[in-house]
Amino acid sequence: MDVDAFVLTHRPTWDRLEELVKRRKHLTGAEVDELVDLYQRVSTHLSVLRTNSTDGALVGRLSGLVAQARSAVTGAHAPLWREFARFWTVSFPVVAYRARWWWLSTGAAFLVLSAVIAVWVAGSAEVRATIGTPDEIDQLVNNDFASYYSEHPAASFALQVWTNNAWIALLCLGFAVVLGIPIPYILLQNAANLGVNAGLMFGAGKGDIFLGLITPHGLLELTAVFVAAGAGMRLGWTVISPGHRPRGQVLAEQGRAIAAVAGGLVAMLLISGLIEALVTPSPLPTAVRIAIGVAAEVGFFVYVFVLGRRAARAGESGDLEDAPDLVPTG
Structure with a gap:
């Protein structure tokens, strides 16, 4: 698979999903439906990249976007302790x-x-x-x-x-x-x-x-x-x-x-x-x-x-x- 072509083709979709996630508290009904649809599509993109790409930074970024979108759909907020633990067990190391x-x-x-x-x-x-x-x-x-x-x-x-x-x-x-x-x-x-x-x-x-x-x-x-x-x-x-x-x-x-x-x-x-x-x-x-x-x-x-x-x-x-x-x- 041509990863560069794949990224070029689907980046607008990822950018749109990122935009909706950032505005998740102020979405219209149609935008909520769009958010759910884009979340499913980008999840598929992530699965494809995990299999075919060696770009860890790209996969990591898309993983974060998918996680944020999934959480926006389900609406469950992470406690502060989880973010603190993630920093010391993932981000810094x-x-x-x-x-x-x-x-x-x-x-x-x-x-x-x-x-x-x-x-x-x-x-x-x-x-x-x-x-x-x-x-x-x-x-x-x-x-x-x-x-x-x-x-x-x-x-x-x-x-x-x-x-x-x-x-x-x-x-x-x-x-x-x-x-x-x-x-x-x-x-x-x-x-x-x-x-x-x-x-x-x-x-x-x-x-x-x-x-x-x-x-x-x-x-x-x-x-x-x-x-x-x-x-x-x-x-x-x-x-x-x-x-x-x-x-x-x-x-x-x-x-x-x-x-x-x-x-x-x-x-x-x-x-x-x-x-x-x-x-x-x-x-x-x-x-x-x-x-x-x-x-x-x-x-x-x-x-x-x-x-x-x-x-x-x-x-x-x-x-x-x-x-x-x-x-x-x-």
Whole structure:
């Protein structure tokens, strides 16, 4: 089957059904009959596409439209808890999963660059001399770096950390509107900062302290930034290469899906902020603190790759407009 021709032929029907669904509270009798008829026809179209198309975003969008139309016909409203549950079990994990190669490659490049800078700084006294005076570096490695995590009350520190990291993540998402071009620069700045601090600490023989303080919260925190950067650059690339569908339609779908990323990152950064405020400076053994950070990171990967893969295979796109605001009852 020629899927492009099929879509071109039936898109007016889908658009008309979408229009009726949006006006479902103000339809005339004739329009209600039309809604029922179009719902049945579009359900058939969806069945055909599920069998013949590999375009998950298109299938996901049509699935949402059919679900909304079915619910408009039956008139049963979805409770808020169902929408909340759908967000965490479908919308956020599927968007993160679909963008996985973007943020995984972003993370790999970030860590490699940080490691190169760290080795360069740790191995060169000349480089360290350009960063600060011996007294300034001594103050950092022997006092400031460790005290940073304990000099403020836990609650206020957690809020400060969350606000800072949320701002970086939202910048990455926001820059998607300019094709994601500034995002690599933001990542470069953060990679350089991490690499310099690691190099100074390792160069002073304090590498164990550095890893013991950074690892518990840093794994999930950096992953959140990588997800934001990957999703933002993916959206930018969508504008450049939309595939076989209209650029405006693809951009709108991906843009709405970005909202799911933003919501999910709030939770990720909140968790990493709590770990940084409560676990990192705690008297727990270093191995225990690191284990908590690793557990949080593994939990995120399991969450995304289990629920996200399942939703992707079901044709979900993460487009918030696909989420049925009504529960089918018939």
